Amino acid sequence: MPELPEVETIRRHLAPRVEGRVLRELEVMDARWCSPLAAHEVASAVEGRRVDALTRRGKYLIWELHDDVHLMMHLRMTGTLLLDPAEPPRHRRVRAAFDDGQQLYFDDPRRFGTGELALGSDALDEFFAGRLGVEPFSPEFTSAHLYALTRARRAPIKAFLLDQRRIAGVGNIYADEALFRAGIHPLRPAGRLTRSQVAALRDGVLASLEAGLDAKGASIDDFRDPDGVQGSFQDRFLIHLREGEQCLVCGRPVRKLRVAGRGTYVCERCQPRPRGTRAAAALRGGAQVAQAT
DNA sequence: CGCCCTGTTGGGGA
DNA sequence: ATCCCCAACAGGGC
Numbered sequence: 001m002p003e004l005p006e007v008e009t010i011r012r013h014l015a016p017r018v019e020g021r022v023l024r025e026l027e028v029m030d031a032r033w034c035s036p037l038a039a040h041e042v043a044s045a046v047e048g049r050r051v052d053a054l055t056r057r058g059k060y061l062i063w064e065l066h067d068d069v070h071l072m073m074h075l076r077m078t079g080t081l082l083l084d085p086a087e088p089p090r091h092r093r094v095r096a097a098f099d100d101g102q103q104l105y106f107d108d109p110r111r112f113g114t115g116e117l118a119l120g121s122d123a124l125d126e127f128f129a130g131r132l133g134v135e136p137f138s139p140e141f142t143s144a145h146l147y148a149l150t151r152a153r154r155a156p157i158k159a160f161l162l163d164q165r166r167i168a169g170v171g172n173i174y175a176d177e178a179l180f181r182a183g184i185h186p187l188r189p190a191g192r193l194t195r196s197q198v199a200a201l202r203d204g205v206l207a208s209l210e211a212g213l214d215a216k217g218a219s220i221d222d223f224r225d226p227d228g229v230q231g232s233f234q235d236r237f238l239i240h241l242r243e244g245e246q247c248l249v250c251g252r253p254v255r256k257l258r259v260a261g262r263g264t265y266v267c268e269r270c271q272p273r274p275r276g277t278r279a280a281a282a283l284r285g286g287a288q289v290a291q292a293t
Numbered sequence: 294c295g296c297c298c299t300g301t302t303g304g305g306g307a
Numbered sequence: 308a309t310c311c312c313c314a315a316c317a318g319g320g321c
Contacts, residue, residue: 032314032315078315078316078317091316109315109316109317110314110315110316110317111314111315111316112314112315112316153308154308154309155308155309159309159310260309260310261310261311261312
């Protein structure tokens with residue numbers, strides 16, 4: 001569930017409750033979470049330090065601790081943070097205790113979530129330099145910048161959007177939504193988009209991410225609640241994430257493809273199929289690029 | 294009931 | 308540069 005908007009929403013809820021507190025204890029129950037570092041290495045690096053700030057880069061949540069110690073958390077697909085839950089969550093991987101008595105659990109059934117450590121801001125910058133590109137909610141994310149990034153890229157535009165090294169934080173469902181809003185087919189080669197299409201895509205990326213921000217939910221405790229954040233932000237989506245549903249704009253049934261190894265939903269009237277490209281040939285042939293499910 | 298497929302992610306290897 | 312597979316688990320379809 002956690003993509004950039006959800007991570008940002010979690011951060012906004014959590015920051016006022018943890019900033020300035022001292023992280024007394026970090027109990028790592030799953031050694032895989034911080035591998036290859038040992039659990040006790042991570043714990044001893046962060047314990048006793050004050051939380052200077054809780055920030056975010058892409059889909060990473062960053063605990064900026066005293067003396068330039070940084071703990072980068074990634075929730076991957078099923079990770080959740082729960083503050084002072086009524087009872088410890090079933091799939092808890094990490095528990096943090098603060099000096100004011102608050103307990104924060106990292107719950108993650110699938111155990112994909114990760115925790116990494118950066119000692120010093122140089123190490124932090126280096127960590128992200130190789131992984132993350134431009135931050136969508138930043139002044140640098142202009143259509144001119146995006147246009148330059150896409151040039152000479154032959155990969156499908158959806159694969160481009162999902163590549164965190166180009167734009168940080170666009171996940172699968174947000175990529176679909178952005179492309180739908182921009183009227184661009186996910187299989188269009190990135191480098192062949194026109195300037196105006198790129199401009200529409202830039203706006204679509206921002207609009208789709210904003211649609212997921214601050215969706216309902218008074219506390220971070222209800223991120224799993226079907227009536228909470230999840231239902232709420234999906235109501236703000238225009239593209240249906242289910243095959244056969246009617247497009248909200250034109251009524252045509254939504255089609256499901258597989259692009260960049262991910263389920264991909266598209267309205268082929270609002271998002272015209274590419275013509276005269278390898279992608280188009282693959283679509284016609286129904287090869288592995290596009291398969292109905 | 295069991296088997297198979299899927300999935301809001303990212304990294305490593307081919 | 309790109310694609311495929313994998314990590315580990317839950318839930319749904321058959």
